Amino acid sequence: MRLPFNATDREILRLAVPAFLALIAEPLYLLADAAIVGHLGTPHLAGLGIAGVVLQTIVGLCVFLAYGTTAGVARQLGAGNLRAALTQGMDGIWLAVVIGAGATVLGVAATGPVVAAFGVSGEVAAHAETYLRIALLGVTPLLLMLAATGVLRGLQDTRTPLYVAVLGNALNVVLNLLLVFGPGPLPALGIAGSALGSVTAQTIAAAVLVRAVVFAARREGASMRPDFSGVLTAARVGVPLLIRTLTLRAALLLTTYSVTLAARSGSGDVDVDLATHQIAFTLWTFLAFALDAVAIAAQALTGRSLGAGDRATTRALTRRMVQWGIGCGVVLGLGLAALSGVLGVLFTPDQAVRDALVPVLLVVAVGQPLAGVVFVLDGVLIGAGDGRYLAWAGLLVLAVHAPATLLVGATGGSLVLVWCVLAGVFMGARGVVLVHRARSERWMVTGATA
Structure with missing residues (x-):
């Protein structure tokens, strides 16, 4: 079956554009907190930075709640089992509650030792602990947002998560301003007010998303009670995706370590190289949001077409989405290359950092078309429920990348070489590994379950 060109492209755009806007809205929670808390003082901002790293790690490792749920719900939808799709979606939401509750309890209990491990001063540590203990109460709402977003994406709805992301961010800014500075009769709570405002905004956003899923479940007569076997299945499906995520984060952490190691082993300036690396990584992450939006569309469309038992459509969609990935990568790469000489001005007044940034950004620009293929095929295989292969592939890639980047660091290689x-x-x-898998037939398992 050959899909009409226009219809295929419109469907990809319908899912990818709102997904991209929602993705770039997510980091704004901590960005808004940083902009407001920064006016309290440098120690407050440093404390927020430590707490933010901890929170982002917890939530980042649980992204499988969105990915796994998207794939499972989309399959059931493609198979014509909307009720079963929503039942499976509720299992993912209950799993988010279980994980969130456990992470909150453990996190609050371990806040002191975790903050102390960063080796910061007493004042900074005090602010970090204050923020983190309150912000951890928002872990369950954040995970519920992931799970509910996964359900809605599986139902081919990426607009609702976008609207909620905009609402949550706007509410977060208002509450932070009110609670941090305490205008009028309100008490000024400082950094604690920032954490409380964020938790409140996240809770309201999670409630809106979960309500959308619950409303659809009630309409279709799907069970909303926690089902132990269903929750356990959702957890089991999530384990390979968790391993995949861990391998990705390990590779990025090793890259940062290699930057430091290379500067110390060679003749580089550690501060300049790390500052340059941070700016480049920030821009690389932003570009990844655009490519990940196409990957999210790939997850939803692949799951639906395989659920419907249509391998031909799945293959056609994969080819077209790879073309979209390459095209987006070329456009992003050309744009980044053209702006590489001026982007540094937006981030730093240090001319040494600006000069070092240009060649690194050119490397990033050249790699964007390949990144487009990688992101799209990763999304296709996630949508197909091929998590076990992605986990093993992630371990294999890490085994190849780790010695290469550590060798560059140990021999004093340049920052450009690390990138x-x-x-x-x-x-x-x-x-x-992704192209090899995509060219085979083993991942194209049809039916309601992978």
């Missing part, structure tokens, strides 16, 4: 390894070895190895 060449990331863009070439790491992304190249990911491309090889």
Whole structure:
């Protein structure tokens, strides 16, 4: 079956554009907190930075709640089992509650030792602990947002998560301003007010998303009670995706370590190299949001077409989405290359950092078309429920990338060379394992379950 060109492209755009806007809205929670807390003082901002790293790690590792749920719900939808799709979606939501509750209890209990591990001063540590203990109460709402967003994406709805993301961010800014500075009769709570405002906004946003899923479940007569076997199945499906995520984060952490190691082993300036690396990584992450939006569309469309038992459509969609990935990568790469000489001005007044940033950004720009293929095929295989292969592939890629980047660091290689390894070895190895899998038939399991 050959899909009409226009219809295919419109469907990809219908899912990808709102997904991209929602993705870039997510980091604004901490960005808004930083902008407001920064006016309290440098120690407050430093404390927020530590707490933010901890929170982002917890939530980042649980992204499988969105990915796994999207794939499972989309399959059931494609198979014509809307009620079963929503029942499976509720299992994912209950799993988010279980994980969130456990992470909150453990996190609050371990706040002191975790903050102390960063080795910061007493004042900074005090602010970090204050923020983190309150912000951890928002972990369950954040995970519920992931799970509910996964359900809605599986139902081919990426607009509702976008609207909620905009609402949540706007509410977060208002509450932070009110609670941090306490205008009028309100007490000024400082950094604690920032955490409380964020938790409140996250809770309201989670409630709106969950309500949308619950409303659909009631309409279709799907069970909303926690089902132990269903929740256990959702957890089991999530384990391979968790391993995949861990391998990705490990590779990025090793890259940062190699930057430091290379500067110390060679003749580089550690501060300049780390500052340059941070700016480049920030821009790389932003570009990844655009490519990940196409990957999210790939998850939803692949799951639906395989659920419907249509391999031909799945293959046609995959080819077209890969073309979209390459096209987006080329456009993003050309744009980044053209702006590489001026982007540094937006981030730093340090001319040494600006000069060091240009060649690194050119490396990032050259790697964007490959990144487009990698992101799309990753989304296709997630949508197909091929998590076990992605987990093993992630471990294999890490085994290839780790010695390469550590060798560059140990021999005092340049910052540009470290990024060449990331863009070439790491992304190249990911491309090889993903293209190899996509060209086979083993991942194209049809029916309501993978």
